[in-house]
Amino acid sequence: MTLSVVRRLPGPARLEAFSDGVLAIVITLLVLEIKVPHIDDPQSAQEALGGLVRLAPKLLGYVLSFLFIAVFWINHHRFFQLIARVDNGLLWLNMLLLLAMSFIPFPTAFVGEYPWNGLALALFGLVLMVAGLAFHLMWRRARSHGLLHADVDVDTVRQAIRRGMVGPALYAVAAIVAFVLPIGAWTLCVSIPIYYALPRHQSQSSPGTSGNHAPQGHL
Amino acid sequence: MTLSVVRRLPGPARLEAFSDGVLAIVITLLVLEIKVPHIDDPQSAQEALGGLVRLAPKLLGYVLSFLFIAVFWINHHRFFQLIARVDNGLLWLNMLLLLAMSFIPFPTAFVGEYPWNGLALALFGLVLMVAGLAFHLMWRRARSHGLLHADVDVDTVRQAIRRGMVGPALYAVAAIVAFVLPIGAWTLCVSIPIYYALPRHQSQSSPGTSGNHAPQGHL
Amino acid sequence: MTLSVVRRLPGPARLEAFSDGVLAIVITLLVLEIKVPHIDDPQSAQEALGGLVRLAPKLLGYVLSFLFIAVFWINHHRFFQLIARVDNGLLWLNMLLLLAMSFIPFPTAFVGEYPWNGLALALFGLVLMVAGLAFHLMWRRARSHGLLHADVDVDTVRQAIRRGMVGPALYAVAAIVAFVLPIGAWTLCVSIPIYYALPRHQSQSSPGTSGNHAPQGHL
């Protein structure tokens, strides 16, 4: 019996599908926070423009969170393509990851409303840090508990784990900087996902695979 | 003809996918209830902290409901991995389960707004109880109507059914206690999903399968 | 080339998955309409009860719409299990169906706010009628354009098409009755999905298939 259950443990496929669902919803819910601006003269394009300009921080937060989740989705997939089996530890680390991801709309709205508030910005960075950390721990768990496919290269995993610490560390820095220099925290929060989204940052190691990249750690 | 239709009855796969969709959405919608706190001085980190502290019951309710749904998703999957075919009874019990699960955002918001209100807490416990009860009935239905895979161990099912009564019973207790001692109801509501989430509680029966556990009943 | 594209036309699988996604979201969004009632004394269970009682029409509308969508999902699946290929006509009829289904939260909220308003109730019935009609036309299209699997029984299809006209017709009656006798419209709207949800209504034709039913038309 135990064996038959082990065979049927939630595989990466279902966990990925569930995570996909959560990420697809989070990425789509973000827009609900952007409310139509009030305009006195319904036909005034100028007033409408003023309304959009006032929404700028929210729009920037929206694009930023979208970018963050998109990069995350890509790396999440790349990770699970290397995973052969899922144990309870990985399952719950993934749940922690989803908890952080599904929480994103709140700090996004908070920072969109008060873009120069230190605590709001710090919370934004903190949530992204927790997400990155959970993902980093997933990589570690996968390596230490033999959850990876047999043919996965050890160096790739080591690289991914090393790179995976950069994101959370930078978000932690952003969370601290937020209280002193909000513009610095914004710059960091904008730069990190863009850095991870750029396909270039790995080309030195495998120049021949233009377009097809090995796992890039995570954002 | 009848035969060909029987062959094509909604299998566990589609029902699981639909349930996954609903659970992924519920788990993500919960955050919408947490509104950005109003702050007079947009740059005051202290005011923002005060706003977050006032949101504490909502944040706790969010994490709690997330945990509840996560545990539920895991056990729901483990259950369906043992299911060979779905009949009308199981289909509708699963719909009752989804009705309770998709209703969770309301009592979560209610209890987040009025954390010490007996009725709000009782409603929270009641909805979790209905969800647990529906799941318990699904186990019973699966056993009594021969819906399980042929190789599923009888003892495992008996254990799962027995354990599956603990959750609903405790939630019922929480719903009653809520009127007398709200803090007691909170403690119960926090403890039950944590208890079910802990991987340890079954290790005595199968010490060799560290990390891979048999179905754990449900929360 | 044309042939290879024909081979790759959107099959039932993807259309079903997309429809599943939409239905899972609609069924879950309904709860967002139920707002936490305001209470003056945060700890008064009696006030909370009063708030819940005032929410009764919304709660009933919620359960009703949930039931409607659940019945619909079941019949939608049973239909697509008989479908071998999807043409443009079926694709767009399914889109009309999804348009009606995804619109349901609005009339549900309307009728929940003004339960005795003739127009709100009529709109509720009308939307359900359009959904039922679209589904009925899907059955007709499938039969007339040879989209069904070769082994699907002609009588089953005829029965399903005949039964499929009952729902829309009754909803049309409910929409008219709504202006004269709101309670009559409510009774109809409550009865129709319950009638379709009951597994019994077909047992006379195939008494031996307890639990496993042939397609039941739609609601």
Add this chain to the structure above:
Amino acid sequence: MTLSVVRRLPGPARLEAFSDGVLAIVITLLVLEIKVPHIDDPQSAQEALGGLVRLAPKLLGYVLSFLFIAVFWINHHRFFQLIARVDNGLLWLNMLLLLAMSFIPFPTAFVGEYPWNGLALALFGLVLMVAGLAFHLMWRRARSHGLLHADVDVDTVRQAIRRGMVGPALYAVAAIVAFVLPIGAWTLCVSIPIYYALPRHQSQSSPGTSGNHAPQGHL
């Protein structure tokens, strides 16, 4: 190692599933923008009718956006059925597409609130233009980087790319016209998806495939 990773790159299947999820959610979220109208006499059908009439622009925007997303979903699928592999460029163009699609609820709400505001209408057209452009670039990328299945006809792709420029160009025109002649922009925005939704517009090239059409470019 590099090879094994290349084999496991996110294939069209997962990307399609994720895109499906996002589109299913966007198409369903649109209804949340339509709020129940306030009525003084709860039982007055006439007042309710007045409320619905005032909602007319929102309802039209809802149907329009639904139609746009439905057409898009269909063409998105047809495209991916021709795709053999996904590279980083296609991945990120698809993300740009999803960014535009998931943003749709905002301009839909904006235009629904201020239907004759030039800027709101221009924004609506602009977002649809970006979506169309992203999809157009996906076609180009697929052709230039050899991502299509080997048996896909060159003429079909050329036609699709040529046709795929019409939509964005017309939306750009609509965005400009919006400032001068709002009714003209509305007419364009209504006509374009209807034009793409009509199955006829290609019958001249393959008269024998009634119901089954080759990829129709996009809207």
